[in-house]
Amino acid sequence: MKRALALAATLACIAALRAPARAEWRPPDLRPTKTPLAEVLAAYTKGTGALDSRFAQRRERWTYVNGPRRLPVRVTVLNDDFRANVELNGAEYAGGRWSGLRWRADANGIAHGTLSDDQGDAVDRLPQSVFPFAMSECELAGESEKFAPAWVLADRAPHDRPHWLYVDKTSGLISHEVTREGARTIVTSFEDFEPLGTLRRPRRWHVTDGNRTNDLDVHVDAIEPAQLMPRDVATPPTQRTFRAPNARDGIVVLPAHFRGRTIFVDAGVDGRRAQFVLDTGTASITLDSGYAGRRGWSPVLEHATVPHMTVGALALDDVSTLAIPINIGYSIGGILGYDFFVGHVVHVDYANERVEVMTPEAAAPIFRDGKATVIPADFDEGVPLVRAAFGSAVGDRFALDTGSPHLYVLAPFEQRYKTAIDALWTPASFGRQSTAEEVYLEGSIVVSARRVASFTLGPQRFYDVLVGIQQPNAARDAIDIALDGIVGTDQMRDFDWWFDYEGGRIALRRNGLR
Numbered sequence: 406m407k408r409a410l411a412l413a414a415t416l417a418c419i420a421a422l423r424a425p426a427r428a429e430w431r432p433p434d435l436r437p438t439k440t441p442l443a444e445v446l447a448a449y450t451k452g453t454g455a456l457d458s459r460f461a462q463r464r465e466r467w468t469y470v471n472g473p474r475r476l477p478v479r480v481t482v483l484n485d486d487f488r489a490n491v492e493l494n495g496a497e498y499a500g501g502r503w504s505g506l507r508w509r510a511d512a513n514g515i516a517h518g519t520l521s522d523d524q525g526d527a528v529d530r531l532p533q534s535v536f537p538f539a540m541s542e543c544e545l546a547g548e549s550e551k552f553a554p555a556w557v558l559a560d561r562a563p564h565d566r567p568h569w570l571y572v573d574k575t576s577g578l579i580s581h582e583v584t585r586e587g588a589r590t591i592v593t594s595f596e597d598f599e600p601l602g603t604l605r606r607p608r609r610w611h612v613t614d615g616n617r618t619n620d621l622d623v624h625v626d627a628i629e630p631a632q633l634m635p636r637d638v639a640t641p642p643t644q645r646t647f648r649a650p651n652a653r654d655g656i657v658v659l660p661a662h663f664r665g666r667t668i669f670v671d672a673g674v675d676g677r678r679a680q681f682v683l684d685t686g687t688a689s690i691t692l693d694s695g696y697a698g699r700r701g702w703s704p705v706l707e708h709a710t711v712p713h714m715t716v717g718a719l720a721l722d723d724v725s726t727l728a729i730p731i732n733i734g735y736s737i738g739g740i741l742g743y744d745f746f747v748g749h750v751v752h753v754d755y756a757n758e759r760v761e762v763m764t765p766e767a768a769a770p771i772f773r774d775g776k777a778t779v780i781p782a783d784f785d786e787g788v789p790l791v792r793a794a795f796g797s798a799v800g801d802r803f804a805l806d807t808g809s810p811h812l813y814v815l816a817p818f819e820q821r822y823k824t825a826i827d828a829l830w831t832p833a834s835f836g837r838q839s840t841a842e843e844v845y846l847e848g849s850i851v852v853s854a855r856r857v858a859s860f861t862l863g864p865q866r867f868y869d870v871l872v873g874i875q876q877p878n879a880a881r882d883a884i885d886i887a888l889d890g891i892v893g894t895d896q897m898r899d900f901d902w903w904f905d906y907e908g909g910r911i912a913l914r915r916n917g918l919r
Contacts, residue, residue: 429816429885430585432569435547435557442545445556445572449540452577456537457602464631470622471706478623481631485537486638491528493705496725500529502536503640506564506785511689512710512725514644515744517787520564520887521804522688523847524727525586527619527706530612532593533560533568534579543570552581552594566887578605587847588882589614601628619706646748647762649718655767659683659717661760666894668753668760668807670741673715675700679738681716683753683760685904686806686891687742688787692726696738704728716741719762731846740808743787743906750905753807755898756916763903768912771903777914780863784906791911793892794861795872796829798822800889803862805902805911809893812860813843813852813873818889826874830855833871841873848884851876860896865913867896 465480469491478491488501496512500519509529510516519529538560546559546569555571562568571581582593591614595607612621649657660671661683668683679696692711694704702709709728714721725744731737750768752761771777782805783790793803800818819826833854835841840853852873860870875886903912 429567430883431546432549432551432557432583432590434549434551436549438545438548438556440545440548440556442543445545445558446540446543448556448574448577449558449572449579450577452573452605453579454604456604459630460602460604460628462631462633464627464629464633465625466627468624468626470624471620472618474705481633481637482536483633483635483638486635487531487536488638489531493528493708494710496708496710496723498528498708498725499641500526500531501638501640503638505562506640508640510641511708511727511744512723513646513690513721513744514641515646515747516640516643517688517743518564518785520566521786521788521790521802523587523845523884523886524688524691524729525589525591525847526727527614527621528708530591530593530614530621532582532595532610532612533562533565533584534570534582534595535606535610538562538568548574555580566885585885586614587845587884588849589616621706643747645721647714647716647719647721647745649720649762652718652764655764657718657762659719659760659762661758663755663758664735666755666807666810666898667735669737670716670760672738672741673713674738675712675714680735681738682733682735682740682808683745684740684742684806684808685746685751686788686804686808687740689727689742690724690739690744691731691742692728692739693731693737694728695730697726697728702728716745717762729846733846743784746904747784747906750903750908753897753902753904755894755900765905765907768903768905771912771914772905772908772910774912774914777903777912778863778865779910779912782904782909782911784909789904789911790888791862791892793890795822795857796825796859798825802887802889804888804891805897805904806891806893807897809891811843811873811891811893811895812870813850813875813891813893815850815875815886815888815890817887819874826855830857830872830874832856835871835873840876842878842880843873844882845884848882849878849880850884850886851878851880862892862896863913865900865915871895 467478469476480489490499500509507519543558546557554574558570560568569583570579573580584591595610597608598605608625672681697709711724714724750763789805792801833856857870860867900913
């Protein structure tokens with residue numbers, strides 16, 4: 406997650422129809438309703454019907470129409486799981502749900518979960534309500550007149566972001582679905598409802614995020630029952646990674662330099678040199694869309710393919726990149742995120758300003774070193790997530806982020822431990838201000854400063870720590886980050902780090918210990 410810091414003088418509260426579980430975005434058109442939830446669900450069930458068992462397993466063919474482009478989409482559905490594959494300029498992207506987890510995979514063949522990815526992806530705009538969803542996970546959020554008189558359900562499936570489902574009061578059908586990606590509001594508008602056995606389902610829908618270049622008109626061309634296997638909908642395995650066939654001793658030293666605590670890497674981008682930021686908090690290799698345009702790679706649905714890319718001795722052909730505007734105060738080609746790290750052990754040495762990429766075999770000695778601490782990490786969402794604690798307040802979803810400077814506690818953690826935070830964490834300031842606005846590529850959060858007696862990461866403990874606590878944010882670019890917190894370079898700079906993406910672990914060793 407790449408950022409820039411700006412001070413904010415005041416906090417603003419988000420108006421809500423009820424006291425929300427946390428400071429989350431909600432559609433601004435919602436108003437209270439007196440209709441009971443059971444009545445809304447009954448109207449939906451009556452209007453939609455039930456899925457015919459013949460279609461619990463099925464194949465579908467869709468067409469994405471994006472401007473002049475017609476992109477074929479292959480969809481498989483196996484009970485509650487699904488997968489959609491779409492071709493983009495000859496490259497294949499995919500997304501879906503497997504065992505309750507939403508995921509996406511780019512054309513590098515690298516998949517990750519989507520819950521903590523606030524950037525989103527214009528290729529992956531699969532509406533929840535077209536696939537099976539659990540009504541038991543829905544709550545009644547209110548009603549709206551924005552599109553037509555409708556009740557609005559908030560579908561809060563575990564491991565997924567809220568989907569706001571607009572149930573038309575006349576038909577009982579879900580006429581619109583609204584989701585949020587970072588600061589972008591995604592609106593899906595359904596039409597042409599036709600029978601699918603005993604179920605009424607839309608055959609066309611329009612998807613927009615406010616940027617016309619990303620608009621999709623989706624046509625369902627065919628739906629056929631099929632006998633499927635779990636592999637037909639499962640998250641695909643990693644297929645392609647950067648390789649250095651002649652790496653000495655299994656170690657590649659990257660051409661990196663540190664500007665402050667930001668890590669820059671010189672990369673070869675189809676024969677030319679460009680600077681990239683090395684960022685563990687970003688889930689993709691990201692290309693600045695302006696840079697891509699100048700090189701003649703016109704992004705389609707926010708993606709561009711680089712014919713050949715090198716980073717030191719590491720190389721990969723036909724590199725799938727997310728192509729978006731990157732405005733961080735530096736002129737760069739892009740950001741090296743999860744797609745670059747996966748398949749390797751990445752060593753970041755802040756004291757000596759050195760970055761290495763290692764094979765698991767070359768890194769094995771450090772994970773046996775008694776002077777190093779080894780902690781488990783979850784990389785399944787494209788960023789390293791670890792357990793951290795403030796006394797007895799513990800969270801498992803703290804992101805280690807080389808692209809962020811500070812330590813932040815985010816809304817999910819703050820809500821769980823609000824009583825202890827209010828009682829024990831001392832008000833503090835960032836310089837002369839008690840609050841700050843943190844601006845990421847995806848949008849902004851507002852935090853207030855507190856002093857905490859200690860912060861623990863594995864067996865490592867930090868004392869008298871300054872931490873930012875997420876607050877309600879009324880800005881138009883406000884984002885909800887589905888993490889407990891972010892550990893930035895204020896803490897990370899005191900250690901050497903070895904990120905073992907395949908092994909699901911991280912080794913850290915305090916600077917100076919050899």
